[in-house]
Amino acid sequence: xxxxxRVAILGTGQIGTMVGxxxxxxxxxxxMEVAVWDxxxxxxxxxxxxxxxxxxxxxPRGALESDVIILATPVxxxxxxxxxxxxxxxxxxxxxxxxxxxxxxxxxxxxFVPETAGAVGGHxxxxxxxxxxxxxxxxxxxxxxxxxxxxxxxxxxxxxARRLVEMLGSVALELDADEHDRLLARSxxxxxxxxxxxxxxxxxxPTRALFSSGLRGAVRLARSDPAMVASFVCxxxxxxxxxxxxxxxxxxRLLAAAASGEEHxxxxxxxxxxxxxxVGVN
Amino acid sequence: xxxxxRVAILGTGQIGTMVGxxxxxxxxxxxMEVAVWDxxxxxxxxxxxxxxxxxxxxxPRGALESDVIILATPVxxxxxxxxxxxxxxxxxxxxxxxxxxxxxxxxxxxxFVPETAGAVGGHxxxxxxxxxxxxxxxxxxxxxxxxxxxxxxxxxxxxxARRLVEMLGSVALELDADEHDRLLARSxxxxxxxxxxxxxxxxxxPTRALFSSGLRGAVRLARSDPAMVASFVCxxxxxxxxxxxxxxxxxxRLLAAAASGEEHxxxxxxxxxxxxxxVGVN
Numbered sequence: 001x002x003x004x005x006r007v008a009i010l011g012t013g014q015i016g017t018m019v020g021x022x023x024x025x026x027x028x029x030x031x032m033e034v035a036v037w038d039x040x041x042x043x044x045x046x047x048x049x050x051x052x053x054x055x056x057x058x059x060p061r062g063a064l065e066s067d068v069i070i071l072a073t074p075v076x077x078x079x080x081x082x083x084x085x086x087x088x089x090x091x092x093x094x095x096x097x098x099x100x101x102x103x104x105x106x107x108x109x110x111x112f113v114p115e116t117a118g119a120v121g122g123h124x125x126x127x128x129x130x131x132x133x134x135x136x137x138x139x140x141x142x143x144x145x146x147x148x149x150x151x152x153x154x155x156x157x158x159x160x161a162r163r164l165v166e167m168l169g170s171v172a173l174e175l176d177a178d179e180h181d182r183l184l185a186r187s188x189x190x191x192x193x194x195x196x197x198x199x200x201x202x203x204x205x206p207t208r209a210l211f212s213s214g215l216r217g218a219v220r221l222a223r224s225d226p227a228m229v230a231s232f233v234c235x236x237x238x239x240x241x242x243x244x245x246x247x248x249x250x251x252x253r254l255l256a257a258a259a260s261g262e263e264h265x266x267x268x269x270x271x272x273x274x275x276x277x278x279v280g281v282n
Numbered sequence: 283x284x285x286x287x288r289v290a291i292l293g294t295g296q297i298g299t300m301v302g303x304x305x306x307x308x309x310x311x312x313x314m315e316v317a318v319w320d321x322x323x324x325x326x327x328x329x330x331x332x333x334x335x336x337x338x339x340x341x342p343r344g345a346l347e348s349d350v351i352i353l354a355t356p357v358x359x360x361x362x363x364x365x366x367x368x369x370x371x372x373x374x375x376x377x378x379x380x381x382x383x384x385x386x387x388x389x390x391x392x393x394f395v396p397e398t399a400g401a402v403g404g405h406x407x408x409x410x411x412x413x414x415x416x417x418x419x420x421x422x423x424x425x426x427x428x429x430x431x432x433x434x435x436x437x438x439x440x441x442x443a444r445r446l447v448e449m450l451g452s453v454a455l456e457l458d459a460d461e462h463d464r465l466l467a468r469s470x471x472x473x474x475x476x477x478x479x480x481x482x483x484x485x486x487x488p489t490r491a492l493f494s495s496g497l498r499g500a501v502r503l504a505r506s507d508p509a510m511v512a513s514f515v516c517x518x519x520x521x522x523x524x525x526x527x528x529x530x531x532x533x534x535r536l537l538a539a540a541a542s543g544e545e546h547x548x549x550x551x552x553x554x555x556x557x558x559x560x561v562g563v564n
Contacts, residue, residue: 076544125494145491173491183492186483191500194476196554197532201468201525203557209427209455210465211561212407214506218473220499222558226551234544241537243483248530250479255523262358262516269508272478275485276504279493 002094002118002160004167005032008063009070010081012038012047013225014127015098016072017136020051022168025138029167035066038073046133064088068164070122071097074231079108086112086119094160095119100184100228101235102149102177109151118157121149121177123184124170129223138168146170149177185239190247192229193240195221284376284400284442286449287314290345291352292363294320294329295507296409297380298354299418302333304450307420311449317348320355328415346370350446352404353379356513361390368394368401376442377401382466382510383517384431384459391433400439403431403459405466406452411505428452431459467521472529474511475522477503 007023009016016036023031037057038044044056055062060081063069069085071078078099086109089095095113099105102121109119126144128135146165150158158174165172175183199222202215233240257264289305291298298318305313319339320326326338337344342363345351351367353360360381368391371377377395381387384403391401408426410417428447432440440456447454457465481504484497515522539546 125492127495129496147492171491173489183487186480187487187492187497188494191480191496193533193536194480194529195500195558196536196551197529198473198476199554199558199561200532200550201528202561205465205469207455208560208562209453210407210429210469212470213409214411214473214503215469216562217499217502218477219558219561221496222551222554224496224555226548226555229551230540230544230547233547234540237537237540240540244530244533244537246483247476247479248526248533250482251475251526251530254475254478255519255526258512258516258519258522262512265512265515266508268482269478269504269511272481272504273506273508276477276481276501278490279481279484279501280490280498 002092002157003067004030004160004164006035006066007031007033007068007070008035008037008057008066009072010037010060010063011071011073011077012036012043012133013072014130014132014135015124016070017047017050017133018138018141019070019072019098019168020047020053021136022138022141024052026167031167035063037062043133050133050136060084061088067092068094068096068160071095071099074228075099075101075104075235076231078105082108082112087114089113089117091116093117094157096122096161096164098122098124099235100188100232102180104235106149106151106177113151115152118155118160119151120155120157120161121151122161123147123180129220131225142169144170145173147173147175147180149175149180181236181239185236185243186246189233189236189240190243192221192224193233193244194247195219198222284374284439285349286312286442286446288317288348289313289315289350289352290317290319290339290348291354292319292342292345293353293355293359294318294325294415295354296412296414296417297406298352299329299332299415300420300423301352301354301380301450302329302335303418304420304423306334308449313449317345319344325415332415332418342366343370349374350376350378350442353377353381356510357381357383357386357517358513360387364390364394369396371395371399373398375399376439378404378443378446380404380406382470382514384429384462386517388431388433388459395433397434400437400442401433402437402439402443403433404443405429405462411502413507424451426452427455429455429457429462431457431462463518463521467518467525468528471515471518471522472525474503474506475515475526476529477501
């Protein structure tokens, strides 16, 4: 079984820093060293300040000395890092990522990580719309769902990944990468674009006085990091396109109900309200 | 000038109760009596408990003894009440409503309220997604925008309505009804339908474990009262249809940018992010 003595985190934005903080906060788990790297020196310094990481890496390859390498950059860079580091991974090492799109990641892992090493696609469902290491709040990992997408069947690396997820206080949920991407397109990726579209349309409203609390809620996701959102949307474009078509059909259905009589729209909205209540309250 | 001694509130849901509480909480404004009516006896009782209203009315026509009549029901009932009460209004009386769609209301006021009486379309931009008199929080009126839509040019009733809005602690914003409806379709009515559509799509997601905080924010408006939402959507259907078409075009534009390269989507999202930051934080 893979040791968890030394962990490297590449990408020290909100998620990478949060993971580093959670690992350092629980020394009883036995992680001896947390090494970090980011192409942005300021983000790396901030992560070290917050997580108390033991080592700053000069370059991503420095991570190859660690037992577990966690890729927490935007998805496009995750794929690049898999290409760079994957072929150099040795037996017993584990590569895990935290990106929001999983098919491209798992495909790259399958291609570039040798079978002797381990690789698992990961996606912690937590985080805030604020950006960077200073927005990291490790308590958000507590009880959060951490999706794990197998790269190869019956891989022992899944067990290691599960141990790591437990150490973070999160709850592992195993899901195939294509199923993850189909569902996340609907529950997350498209909602980010919708919030951006509504925000863009709010530009027609000539005065702040007409901005309601409802609108503020509707555009909240549009305050997310553009690079991060673009990265997971572009890495999951087919599913996001399909979800967008579904959304516009749903809107057409609601508007057709409205046109055929208020009571028909009420019935549709009653059903949607029950769904919304199931989704829960922030 | 219209006296403000006696105010009647028809419809004691969240907004009607909130208005009643705000009027009773500030006796220095000189409102001597707040009478209330709702077709739901329990809602009327709850409003009386919370606002300490002086009189429960047996029927809407009881409001004709008041100086100011505030219609705070869903929009379709507002129009019915204008038809019933409007022709019976006398000199110096003011009819004001709180509905979210204003063209149908202002049109009905123009048709049914005699020129000797006064009528103004109103829309306070505040409230929560929770329903009913127990969700009323008069502090939400403090500093909130209260749109006033003139029914007739140079009407003295606008001055009375402005005084009432000031008494509530809100900020009056004069706007033509058609402009109000065009803007609100984009900033509020369509976002309610979008939240419902996303909530409906979340039904495909098989486990609560995949519901993120982003999704919870995106479906928040779908927890609103279906009757209320259906009422203002159906009363503003042309503008909501136009806004829906705009939204789907915006989504297509974002997806086309994504297809042409991640950096193009980043640029679009950067712009939307600035808009979202202008809209502000809840």
